[in-house]
Amino acid sequence: MTSLAFKEHKEHLKRLGIPRIDPNKQSVEKTGTKEYVHVNPITAKLGPDLDFFQGMETLHDVFKRGMRLSNNGSCYGWRPEPxxxxxxxxYDHIYKRAGNFGSGLIADGVEPxxxxxxxxxxxxxxxxxxxxxxxNRYSFVLIPLYDTLGPDACKFIVNQADIGTVVCDTESRAKxxxxxxxxxPVLKRIVMMSAITDELRKRTEQLDIKLLQYREVEENGLNNKQPDMLPKKSDLCTVCYTSGTTGNPKGAMLTHGNVISNLSAFMALIHDKxxxxxxxxxxxxxLAHIYERFAQALILAHGGRIGYSQGDIKLLTDDIQALKPTIMPVVPRVMNRIYDKFLQGVKDKGKLKYTVFNLARKKKLAQLMKGNTRTDTKWDKVFKPLRDIxxxxxxxxxxxxxxxxxxxxxxFRCVLGVTLLEGYGQTETTAIVTCGVPADMSPGHVGAxxxxxxxxxxxxxxMNYYAKNxxxxxxxxxxxxxxxxxKDEEKTRETFDEDGWMHSGDIGKWLPNGTLKIIxxxxxxxxxxxGEYVAPEKIETYYQRSEYVGQVYVHGDSLQSYCVAxxxxxEEVLLKVGKSKGFGNxxxxxxxxxxxxxxxxxDCVxxxxxxxxxxxxxxxxVFLCAELFSLENGLLTPTMKSKRPALKNYFKSQIDAMYGQ
Incomplete structure (x- = not known):
């Protein structure tokens, strides 16, 4: 096993004097402040400016480091057919093609x-x-677009960011x-990764937009080599637009230094993992979202390799079995899909096997809670078929x-025998600001x-939340x-206070072991x-337009994939309908x-x-309620606004029923 990356990692830990985090004391109050500021024990010991990698300041440096540590090994992989x-x-192949593509854009008139x-x-x-x-080689700023934005949001982003060149993978996205x-009017050029059809070429000609083949740009760059214009730590590497909940999307500006800082901090936190x-x-x-971008940067910094899925959720496990990955970021929606599929597979094998499986899971969990993450115990034999999947x-x-x-x-911890860490953050925090430590598997928090x-x-x-508590x-x-x-100073001012603190809008609570809980x-x-944000009051405003709706409360749960109402x-409208349709009075x-x-x-939909x-x-x-929300039943404020926490509690059983609980 190649261990150069891990050897360097251990040397960094030793040289910098980075301690393991005590699971019972994962954050401490910062000295010299009365604002209950919490920092990591590593910060308390070494200070806030942790430079774990030393000399690695940009994402270009990340890639070059990976090239060195892998000895120019495999970098990216894909399945040419199912x-x-x-x-x-x-790595070298990708680096050369990136140089050619960047040179080709510049040779075509794109300014580095x-x-x-x-x-x-x-x-x-x-x-x-x-x-x-x-x-990353020519200091361009990358701005991902993605399907759920829709044409209007894409138009807004292209115009606001003055995007003259867009790279597209398929004709459908180009359309x-x-x-x-x-x-x-700012869009001048589209570069297509897939074949260009006559229909698409005709359409771009009508709009006076240049249409280029990706390989064509690379060949042009190969014949017109341009000198690198490498970015600085303080330069932007990307603008990630959040889909938002109301109005136009917001473009969070992230620098190379932001990403490197988070990589350094994460490496210090996970210690020898x-x-x-x-x-x-x-x-x-x-990759349009910062979570996957951060995960890939972590792998590239250590010379690992990245295999792409085929993009079809139904082929996900097939891709996994073919790739046999060692590292995998997951989101709850995917975890639940895999979990449900696994569990149903065990149930289908009969009551006895399901009983044995649950016993093995219980015994293995007890071992995990003691810090034993082995996969060769007698109980792991029960899990092997699932691990193979x-x-x-x-x-x-x-x-x-x-x-x-x-x-x-x-x-997942029991069946796969993995180290599974949960983190918390936003696009604006370059993915994460808290993360669980490997030695802690206590429930109900998002880590240190x-x-x-x-x-x-x-x-x-x-809301009756106080920092002193x-x-x-x-x-x-x-x-x-x-x-x-x-280009949005107003939204930026709303997010940062005068002391430079970024306000998340999330409510948290410190737990006794120094971890943070989102409440x-x-x-x-x-x-x-x-992972999609939803503004219920906006939805309620639209549903209120239905002739059948008197009052409406829309509810969502971060452990669920859909909204309920x-x-x-x-009453007057419904009684008329009931009479006309013979439903009763x-x-x-x-x-x-x-x-x-x-x-x-x-009608609401x-x-x-x-x-x-x-x-x-x-x-x-939806659940239809015959009783109006009112001051008397505590569901409205004196200004006749919905009391959302009260509504949530009042209709808890109905909400649970709609979610099948």
Whole structure:
């Protein structure tokens, strides 16, 4: 096994004097402050400016380091067809192609440097990564576009960021981009990874947009080599647009230094669980989001290799079995899918095998809680068929983007024998500001403060959260925090206070062991299981337009993948409908009828669709309530606004029923 990366890692730990984190004391209060600021014990010992890698300042440095540690080994892999084995290319191959592609753009009139924003509209694939490395060689700023943004949001981003060049993988995505092209005067060039059809060429000619083949740009660069214009630590590496919940998306500006800072902090936190050059990472989470970008940078920094999925969720386990990854970031939605499939497979084998499986899981969990992460115990024989489905080699997993149940996390720890860490953060924090430490498997938190970060909780009096009680809005400050929103000073000022603290909008609570627990959301916004943010009040505004709706409360849960709604129908309208359809003339009975429930849900979804709501924003189930929300029953404020916490508690049983609990 190649261990150069791990050897260097151990040397860094020793040279810098980085201690292991005590699971019972994962954060400490910063000395000299009265604001209850928490820092990592590593920060308390070594200071906030942790430079773990020493000399690695940009993502270009990350790639060059990986090239050295891997001895120019395999870098990226893909499956040319569904059942084919993975095909690999080396670090040097990617580096040369990135140089050619960047040179080709410059030779075609694209100016190198920070003033140039390159749009990238593609699923995860080799072309994505070559484009990214080209940006890192010539100081272009990479701006990913993604499908859920929609044509209007893409138009806004292209215009706001002055994106003159967009790289697309497929004709379908190019056509989506071109839907609003007549309103994007800044767009001058589209580079296609796939074949160019006559229809697409004709359309771009009509719009006076240059259409180029990716390989054509590379060949042009090969014949017109351009000198590198390497970025600095303080330069932007990307602008990540968040899909947002209302209005236009916001472009979070992240520097090379932001990413390197988080890589350094994460490496210090996980201590001797560091990646080595033989690691294989499975890439299926979208590269348009910072979580996957951070995970890939971590692998590349250690000379590991990255295998891409085929992009079809139904082929996910097939890809995993072919790749046999050692490292895999996951999100709750994928974890639950795998968990449910595994569990159903065991149940289908009969009651006896299911009983044995549960016994083995219970015994293995007891061992894990004592720190035993072996996979060769007598109980592991029960889990081997399931481990084989996951390739048999996974040793390290991370999860984030939304909360994960302890049952699901412990299932993966038991069955796969992996180190599974949960983290918390946002795009604006370059992925994470807290993360679990390997030695701690206690439930109900999102881990320790990262060594590059300070976190304090700020009073939210109207929600009865106070920092003196260890509760409040989570605010962070450090070298990993983004520098602001692109061309949006107002939103930037709303996010940062005068002392430079970034306000998250999430409510946290410090636990006795120094870890952070997420307990609420300051604004009425929630994140669904798949990581999408939803603003319920916006949805309620649209649903209120239905003639059948008197009052409505939309609810979402970060452990669920869809929204539900409590609706008090308009009694007068519903009685008329009941009479005309022969459903009866009792309001209470009408509210209980399945036909009425479906009629009202369908009408709300219709209105929501007309208003432009995304599918994940639409309620999938409703409960019809015959009692109005009022001051008397405690469900409305004196200004007649919905009391959301009270509504959540009042309708808990109905909400649980809609989620099948």
């Amino acid at each position: 059942k084919a084995p993975y095909r690999w290319v080396t 440097g920070q003033q140039t924003m390159i749009g990238l509209y593609s699923q995860n694939r080799i072309g994505w990564s070559i484009t990214e490395q080209a940006c 989506l981009l071109l839907e609003k092209a007549d309103q994007m 560091a990646p080595i050059s033989d690691e294989t990472h499975f890439s299926y989470l979208p 996951m390739g048999g080699n996974i040793r390290f997993m991370t999860t984030g983007s939304a909360p994960t149940t302890e049952e699901t996390k412990n299932f 403060v990262l060594p590059n970060t300070e976190i304090k909780l700020v009073d939210v009096p109207d 260890g509760e409040g809005e989570i605010c962070s400050r450090g070298s990993n925090i983004f520098i602001g929103y692109l 609420d959301r300051k604004k009425h916004i929630f994140k669904l299981q798949q 409590i609706i008090v129908p308009d 009792s309001f209470e009975q009408l509210c209980k009828r399945k036909e009425v429930n479906k009629m009202i849900l369908d 219709r209105i929501g669709k007309q208003a432009g709501l995304n599918s994940f924003e639409q309620a999938k189930k």
